[in-house]
Amino acid sequence: MSGFVGAQGLGVLFRFDRQRRVVTPAMARLRRAGPTVWGLRGVDFAVGPGEGVALVGPSGSGKTSLLRLIAGVLLPDEGRIEVSGRVGSLLAVQAGLMPRLTGRENAMLLGVLAGMSPPQTRASLEAIKDRSGLGDAFERAVSSYSMGMRARLGFAVADCHGADVLLLDEVHEALDHEFRETVAERAQAIRGRGGIVVAAGHDHPVLEGMCERAIHLENGAVAEDGPFERVLEGYLRSVG
Amino acid sequence: MVGALAISDLRTRYGRGRLRSIKWLLDPYAAAGVYLILIAFVLHREGVAPGLSIACAIVPFQLVMATTINALTSVQLRGSIIANMAFQRALIPLASTVTESIAFAASLTLLALMMAVYGVAPTIAVAWLPLVLLVTFAFALAVAFPAALVGLWYPELNTFIVSGVRTAFFLAAGLVALGQTHGGAHTLLSLNPLTAIFESYRDVLLYGQSPAAWELLYPVAFALLLLGVFTRLYKREESQFAKVIE
Numbered sequence: 001m002s003g004f005v006g007a008q009g010l011g012v013l014f015r016f017d018r019q020r021r022v023v024t025p026a027m028a029r030l031r032r033a034g035p036t037v038w039g040l041r042g043v044d045f046a047v048g049p050g051e052g053v054a055l056v057g058p059s060g061s062g063k064t065s066l067l068r069l070i071a072g073v074l075l076p077d078e079g080r081i082e083v084s085g086r087v088g089s090l091l092a093v094q095a096g097l098m099p100r101l102t103g104r105e106n107a108m109l110l111g112v113l114a115g116m117s118p119p120q121t122r123a124s125l126e127a128i129k130d131r132s133g134l135g136d137a138f139e140r141a142v143s144s145y146s147m148g149m150r151a152r153l154g155f156a157v158a159d160c161h162g163a164d165v166l167l168l169d170e171v172h173e174a175l176d177h178e179f180r181e182t183v184a185e186r187a188q189a190i191r192g193r194g195g196i197v198v199a200a201g202h203d204h205p206v207l208e209g210m211c212e213r214a215i216h217l218e219n220g221a222v223a224e225d226g227p228f229e230r231v232l233e234g235y236l237r238s239v240g
Numbered sequence: 241m242v243g244a245l246a247i248s249d250l251r252t253r254y255g256r257g258r259l260r261s262i263k264w265l266l267d268p269y270a271a272a273g274v275y276l277i278l279i280a281f282v283l284h285r286e287g288v289a290p291g292l293s294i295a296c297a298i299v300p301f302q303l304v305m306a307t308t309i310n311a312l313t314s315v316q317l318r319g320s321i322i323a324n325m326a327f328q329r330a331l332i333p334l335a336s337t338v339t340e341s342i343a344f345a346a347s348l349t350l351l352a353l354m355m356a357v358y359g360v361a362p363t364i365a366v367a368w369l370p371l372v373l374l375v376t377f378a379f380a381l382a383v384a385f386p387a388a389l390v391g392l393w394y395p396e397l398n399t400f401i402v403s404g405v406r407t408a409f410f411l412a413a414g415l416v417a418l419g420q421t422h423g424g425a426h427t428l429l430s431l432n433p434l435t436a437i438f439e440s441y442r443d444v445l446l447y448g449q450s451p452a453a454w455e456l457l458y459p460v461a462f463a464l465l466l467l468g469v470f471t472r473l474y475k476r477e478e479s480q481f482a483k484v485i486e
Contacts (some may be wrong), residue, residue: 014483022483022484023393023484024392024393024477024480024481024484025471025476025477025480026389026393026476026477027393027484030393062287068323068482071324071325071326072325072326073322073323073324073325073326073482074479074480074482074483075479087325087326089325090319090324091323091324091325092323092324093324094320094324095320095324096320096321096323096324096325097320098248098250098252098317098318098320100251101248101251101252105248105251108244108246109244109247109248109321110321110325112241113241113244113245113321113325113327114325115328118243118244120286152417154324193418
């Protein structure tokens with residue numbers, strides 16, 4: 001097991017209509033076009049096996065867009081990205097969960113969508129239930145879950161499918177302290193096996209527990225890339 | 241993967257347990273009842289086995305309508321998954337069609353019921369039914385792709401789109417069979433691919449004859465045209481879904 005993430009000249013373009021709603025290229029042709037904004041542009045970096053990288057920066061700096069590119073949720077409008085290894089992602093507190101389904105049904109659906117066969121997914125459900133620590137709530141509709149419970153389930157699903165590249169976007173900030181430790185332990189275990197962890201957020205002590213390297217994003221570009229403490233210091237200095 | 245999406249869709253939209261099959265039956269049975277009253281008692285256009293004739297239109301239309309309604313919200317419904325992980329987004333309209341086909345299968349009982357009520361015995365022409373069902377499925381699938389895109393682009397138009405599809409039913413030989421129409425109306429109704437689908441059900445179940453070639457080929461050609469245009473557009477758009485759904 002080993003992961004790799006490499007980006008060259010990466011760019012993501014957001015198109016808006018006159019009412020400042022984000023539109024797709026086809027929608028932009030149908031509606032009266034508004035401004036375009038590069039969410040990311042000219043981003044270069046490489047993350048090798050065993051690395052943990054924190055993405056820091058103010059809101060709107062491009063952290064989520066970058067994680068979505070790595071996850072394959074978005075395709076770049078410019079440049080290229082290379083990702084090797086199975087990706088496990090937790091990019092929103094909703095964590096890909098459908099509120100009307102139970103925890104078990106969501107875990108089943110997400111497992112199959114992640115590329116596992118139905119029998120494989122079914123076999124992993126008890127492990128997901130245990131790892132999430134949800135107990136009987138696993139059989140209840142996700143709409144009854146707190147944000148922390150959703151994040152627990154989402155993380156257990158993402159982690160259970162043997163991720164080589166684990167992506168976390170602020171979700172760990174919804175977790176209670178006990179489960180944060182679990183996440184940090186799992187992140188270290190993934191890195192220990194040659195996997196990669198890329199995490200974004202504003203809870204810097206949590207990020208530091210998982211990552212020794214950081215990338216500071218500013219206005220969709222890499223402002224600094226290096227050791228976590230140095231990059232964080234630069235970022236905090238830049239925001240005063 | 242389609243199965244997993246459809247199963248989750250069924251649970252999300254129709255709930256769980258045996259009661260959900262009653263939900264699937266309510267709409268086609270109620271619609272058949274209302275239209276039968278309209279045709280037989282208000283307009284006095286009895287025709288041949290009017291209840292069965294109407295059911296031959298309502299049942300396949302139910303699949304087209306339900307698939308359209310499902311597909312209009314299909315991308316947003318899975319917004320949290322789309323924003324979180326990569327998977328084949330092209331499966332979303334397919335899952336909408338499969339979900340509603342399960343409900344559609346339940347509504348086929350209406351056809352059997354009407355055949356029994358009017359004493360219409362099945363003939364060898366029933367052997368065509370699987371092909372007729374397949375054409376209906378292909379047509380519904382073809383409608384699902386543009387519906388999914390329009391539902392994403394213009395969610396505020398969903399009600400209007402549903403009304404438009406319902407209008408298409410009335411502009412087809414739905415309430416009266418094509419053979420009961422004449423002149424310009426006959427020609428106009430024949431242009432609607434839904435007419436071809438409805439008539440193929442009538443041929444197989446009501447008249448006991450093989451469906452005419454145009455009744456199968458015309459809706460298939462229409463479906464292929466829609467699929468040719470909209471699957472390409474959908475493919476281009478799907479990588480942008482995560483930008484738009486929030």
